[in-house]
Amino acid sequence: MxxxxxxxxxxxxxxxxxxxxxxCNVSEEVTxxxxxxxxxxxxxxxxPESDVAVQFSIYPYLQQPTSNSMAVMFETDDPSPAVWARPxxxxxxxxxxQSVRVDNTNLYSVTVEGLNADTPYEYFIVSSAKGKxxxxxxxxxxxxxxxxxAGETTAPFRVVAISDTQNNSTLGALNDIISKGxxxxxxxxxxxxxxxxxxxxxxxxxxxxxxxxxxxxxRDFFDQMKAISPxxxxxxxxxxxxxxxxxxxxxYRHFFQQPDNGSAGYEEQWYWLDYGNLRxxxxxxxxxSKSHGKFNSETLGIQRQWLRELLVxxxxxSDVDYVLSMFHHPCLSELWLSGESIGSCEMVAEMEDFSxxxxxxxxxxxxxxxxYSRGQSMxxxxxxxxxxxxxxxxxxxxxxxxxxxxxxxxxxxxxxxxEFGFNLLTFNQDNAPSMQLTRYSATVATKGGxxxxxxxxxxxxxxxxxxxxxxxxxxxxVLEGNGNxxxxxxxxxxxxxxxxxxxxxxxxxxxxxEFSQNVFDIWGNKTRAHNIWPxxxxxxxxxxxxxxxxxxxxxxxxxxxxxxxxxxxDETHKWQKRDSEHSHDSFRDPFKGSSAPVLTLFPGDxxxxxxxxxxxxxxxxxxxxxxxxxxxxxxxxxxPVQNGGAxxxxxxxxxxxxxxxxxxxxxxxxxxAEGQYYxxxxxxxxxxxxxxxxxxxxxxDVSSYSSAIDQSLAFVRLSFNSNGWGDGDHAIVSLQPLxxxxxxxxxxxxxxxESKKQQWQxxxxxLLLPADTRAVKLTLRAVKKxxxxxxxxxxxxxxxxxxx
Numbered sequence: 001m002x003x004x005x006x007x008x009x010x011x012x013x014x015x016x017x018x019x020x021x022x023x024c025n026v027s028e029e030v031t032x033x034x035x036x037x038x039x040x041x042x043x044x045x046x047x048p049e050s051d052v053a054v055q056f057s058i059y060p061y062l063q064q065p066t067s068n069s070m071a072v073m074f075e076t077d078d079p080s081p082a083v084w085a086r087p088x089x090x091x092x093x094x095x096x097x098q099s100v101r102v103d104n105t106n107l108y109s110v111t112v113e114g115l116n117a118d119t120p121y122e123y124f125i126v127s128s129a130k131g132k133x134x135x136x137x138x139x140x141x142x143x144x145x146x147x148x149x150a151g152e153t154t155a156p157f158r159v160v161a162i163s164d165t166q167n168n169s170t171l172g173a174l175n176d177i178i179s180k181g182x183x184x185x186x187x188x189x190x191x192x193x194x195x196x197x198x199x200x201x202x203x204x205x206x207x208x209x210x211x212x213x214x215x216x217x218x219r220d221f222f223d224q225m226k227a228i229s230p231x232x233x234x235x236x237x238x239x240x241x242x243x244x245x246x247x248x249x250x251x252y253r254h255f256f257q258q259p260d261n262g263s264a265g266y267e268e269q270w271y272w273l274d275y276g277n278l279r280x281x282x283x284x285x286x287x288x289s290k291s292h293g294k295f296n297s298e299t300l301g302i303q304r305q306w307l308r309e310l311l312v313x314x315x316x317x318s319d320v321d322y323v324l325s326m327f328h329h330p331c332l333s334e335l336w337l338s339g340e341s342i343g344s345c346e347m348v349a350e351m352e353d354f355s356x357x358x359x360x361x362x363x364x365x366x367x368x369x370x371x372y373s374r375g376q377s378m379x380x381x382x383x384x385x386x387x388x389x390x391x392x393x394x395x396x397x398x399x400x401x402x403x404x405x406x407x408x409x410x411x412x413x414x415x416x417x418x419e420f421g422f423n424l425l426t427f428n429q430d431n432a433p434s435m436q437l438t439r440y441s442a443t444v445a446t447k448g449g450x451x452x453x454x455x456x457x458x459x460x461x462x463x464x465x466x467x468x469x470x471x472x473x474x475x476x477x478v479l480e481g482n483g484n485x486x487x488x489x490x491x492x493x494x495x496x497x498x499x500x501x502x503x504x505x506x507x508x509x510x511x512x513x514e515f516s517q518n519v520f521d522i523w524g525n526k527t528r529a530h531n532i533w534p535x536x537x538x539x540x541x542x543x544x545x546x547x548x549x550x551x552x553x554x555x556x557x558x559x560x561x562x563x564x565x566x567x568x569x570d571e572t573h574k575w576q577k578r579d580s581e582h583s584h585d586s587f588r589d590p591f592k593g594s595s596a597p598v599l600t601l602f603p604g605d606x607x608x609x610x611x612x613x614x615x616x617x618x619x620x621x622x623x624x625x626x627x628x629x630x631x632x633x634x635x636x637x638x639x640p641v642q643n644g645g646a647x648x649x650x651x652x653x654x655x656x657x658x659x660x661x662x663x664x665x666x667x668x669x670x671x672x673a674e675g676q677y678y679x680x681x682x683x684x685x686x687x688x689x690x691x692x693x694x695x696x697x698x699x700x701d702v703s704s705y706s707s708a709i710d711q712s713l714a715f716v717r718l719s720f721n722s723n724g725w726g727d728g729d730h731a732i733v734s735l736q737p738l739x740x741x742x743x744x745x746x747x748x749x750x751x752x753x754e755s756k757k758q759q760w761q762x763x764x765x766x767l768l769l770p771a772d773t774r775a776v777k778l779t780l781r782a783v784k785k786x787x788x789x790x791x792x793x794x795x796x797x798x799x800x801x802x803x804x
Contacts (some may be wrong), residue, residue, distance in 0.1 A: 013646060028427060040797060045091065047141065049334070050135050053140070054081065054137045058107065059222065059229060060139070061073055061230065061234055062233040064258070065146065067118070067146055069111075069648055070113045070114065072109075073102070073110070075108070075218075076108070081108055082126050083124070084120065084121060085122070087119055087120070088120040094489070100224035102254060104288045117146055117152070118147070120145045122142070122143065123142050123144065133295070142230040143192045144233075145196050148275070151318070151319035153277050153643045157199075157275065158198050158427070159198070159199055159202060159280075159425045160201045160232075161423040162388075162423070164204075164370055165203055166209040166220065166241050167391065168391040169450045169452075170450075171219075171220065172292070172453050175453055176595075177390055181440055181442060182447065185440060196237065198231075198232045200233050200234075200275065201209075201233070201235065201674040202257065202326055202365055204367040204388065205238055205241075205242065205329075206388070209244075210246075210794060211245060211246070212244065212251065217750055222312075234256075235282065236282070237284060238284055242417045245739040256284065262785075266428070270303055277319055277721055278323075279320045279323045282325075285327040285328045286328065286330040289583065291340065291341075292338075292339060297584060300343050304350065307325075307350050314355065314632070322361045322362070324362070326364070327365075329366065329368050330346075330367075330383075331344040331345035332375075333386070334369075334410055336395055336407070337578070338408055338578075341366040342574070348382075348384075348503055351547060352380055355737070361383075362383070363469050364382075365385050368390070371416055371418040372390065372415070373386035373389075373525055375414050376414070377412070381468065381804050390419075390632070392541070393418060393419075394418075394464075395541075397540060397542030398536060407482075411609070414528060414532065415534060417534055417542070418541035420441070421461070423439055424437070425437055432468070435465070435466045439462035442454040442455060465618060466785045467616050467617040469648075470619030471619065473620065473621040474613075475621040476554070477624055478493075478611075479494045480492060481609065482627035482629070483628070487634070488559065490601060491557050492555055494555075503616045504523065504527050505523075506612050507609060509608070510607070511605065515610070519567070520567055520598070520653050523569060526556070550800045552698075562768055563598060563599070566598055566646070570594065572595065575588055575589035576591075595748075595751070599685075600767070603633050603804050605631050607626050610623045610627065636801070639801055642654070644797040644798055645679055648664055651663070651665055654687070655696070656695070657697055658692075658694065659691040660694055660771065660778075661680070661696045664696075664793070667793075674795055676794035679791075681729075681790035694781065695781050697780070701774070703740070712768065713800060714803050715766055715768055715803075716801050717802065718733070719762065720733060720760055720762075720794055721760045721761065723759060724752040724758075726756055728786050729755060729783030729784050729791040730783050730785070730792065731780060731781060731792045732750060732781040732783060733763070733765075733779070734749065735799075737769055737776055738774065738775040746773070749766075778799065
């Protein structure tokens with residue numbers, strides 16, 4: 001029978017035939033009378049034998065595991081192959097499952113059904129040249145283990161996470177990860193033991209380098225995996241390389257047999273799979289990314305809604321304690337910013353919401369960046385794991401331009417290192433919900449000529465254990481930072497009965513005593529026990545260094561964060577990517593496209609702060625008592641913005657950089673916010689000369705304040721009013737510090753206005769000027785989203801500078 005695998009649900013017909021095999025080709029049916037008095041429930045049945053071995057072009061690999069079935073797939077030219085399976089070492093009768101061709105090729109799929117849960121089965125691939133009872137060739141003995149029934153996993157179990165198994169001129173490295181790493185480390189050097197030691201091997205995309213190359217599927221992936229694939233199910237999702245030359249993903253769907261529980265019309269693109277109390281959720285990030293995919297908003301909406309509904313069902317499922325999602329493109333990527341995807345961030349946010357609501361342990365596995373990165377969410381038990389080190393040394397740490405512009409040490413991640421290796425996730429330790437990550441790293445032995453080999457020894461380079469119900473963590477007490485202080489003496493300190501137990505500290509500041517709005521969190525790289533980051537040493541991978549070595553976690557100086565810390569920490573980076581990666585404006589963005597507010601400890605301000613500590617199992621303490629921090633008042637001086645209210649009735653004082661700006665006293669019944677006139681952007685595209693934006697700028701000299709500026713004690717405050725038509729047109733007003741030569745330094749302060757019809761709104765922004773600032777450039781940009789006229793109106797633009 002020749003059949004496309006999408007056209008059938010039961011992948012093979014199951015023949016429950018009891019066989020006694022003697023020699024190569026002898027079999028006879030066993031009657032109930034024959035079974036009496038024998039071992040088990042039937043006769044002792046020899047394994048199938050033949051002097052000829054089945055010849056595989058793709059060795060057996062396992063798909064679609066459940067508690068009562070297992071799919072075995074393989075590719076061979078041998079005729080009429082079948083799978084003979086029985087409980088391992090039982091000596092009893094075999095279940096014979098006939099195979100079907102996949103897509104009219106020599107790839108075969110066999111689903112063995114009616115199995116017992118959580119049970120090892122031995123199996124053989126048997127070829128029958130002259131019919132089902134005539135054995136002409138037999139494979140070696142293999143073993144798989146069925147999954148446990150829902151809610152029946154009390155003993156610890158393990159999942160191996162890898163990704164980006166593609167051959168990046170490193171052929172042989174993947175085989176070494178299997179044969180030198182996983183099998184010796186996890187399976188006591190016995191491949192058969194892997195069936196019981198590993199529940200699944202997850203692969204988060206980029207399985208091959210070019211999805212259209214059958215050679216790569218056979219040689220670069222399946223042949224590299226053959227030492228373990230007959231014993232452990234492969235659970236995969238696609239990456240962008242799997243689409244290359246194969247836009248319909250036909251080869252990926254040809255070789256992988258996914259559960260049919262995703263959205264209609266998107267079969268095998270997303271799905272879920274349970275192992276006892278673990279739910280694995282496979283997602284497809286290619287159509288929801290931009291730079292290395294083809295963004296499709298409809299697909300994002302359908303996939304996101306499917307995930308939401310699944311998580312609602314999972315919340316009510318008491319048999320599920322863990323949920324791990326898998327996709328290829330990262331939300332945040334420390335060692336390759338160009339690989340990031342807003343669509344992936346939306347999937348992560350759904351998972352975080354679920355964990356926050358239910359208390360269940362969650363995480364997401366991803367790849368794309370060929371390095372190991374591990375992080376954790378700030379306020380919930382959610383693991384971030386970049387597993388893409390089956391093909392390492394791809395990110396060029398020795399390239400100064402790359403290192404400066406395409407890497408970022410995110411607060412979310414505690415460690416990143418460019419290397420080869422694999423990840424082992426262990427669940428249910430101590431008979432309670434817990435998820436332990438162990439990272440095994442390899443050393444490159446040789447690399448060149450398209451090949452790579454790894455040393456025999458894999459070492460543990462990172463561990464983390466998350467517990468759903470961790471031990472009670474003592475709350476810290478306020479030690480310093482309560483009272484009145486000068487601007488340059490803002491130090492916070494806590495005391496704790498067991499400071500050695502602190503994994504990280506979260507310091508929280510707000511001008512709202514209830515911490516209900518405008519909250520800044522000091523958390524991450526500078527507040528945890530370890531932060532591993534690759535430094536440049538001339539090699540492509542760099543040297544991992546602990547930037548937190550020896551740091552006292554119970555103390556911080558606010559001077560290290562003022563003018564730098566953004567509200568929401570990494571939130572802006574999740575939702576506001578660079579143009580090359582920015583696929584869409586996400587409803588998740590709390591700042592609606594504007595720059596996140598920056599912590600600015602302004603003279604005369606009063607702030608409230610508190611702290612809590614987290615232990616090694618990611619359990620948070622209660623908050624400390626709230627402390628009040630009052631900052632001594634300073635001196636504020638107005639800066640000379642020329643013609644800031646358009647009262648000169650022209651653009652004098654301003655430079656028109658592109659597009660068109662004009663001065664009006666009324667349009668669409670909009671009158672000035674202050675005075676008699678206001679600025680308005682283009683009346684039509686022709687007037688703007690086809691420019692993308694309307695930009696108006698002015699540079700203001702601040703060199704007379706250089707002493708305070710160079711001590712990081714000078715603040716510029718911007719205020720202005722904006723109006724519009726409510727059609728999406730908006731302004732982006734930015735303030736960029738410049739050095740004495742007119743070069744941009746530091747990060748600009750940016751405000752994106754809302755689009756509200758015929759309503760003047762006031763905006764304020766404060767910027768701590770970086771050392772060496774000698775001027776600030778104020779830019780008014782109008783962004784037209786609808787119609788021919790840019791409905792962007794600005795008025796009453798003011799700047800002031802404050803020093804202690």
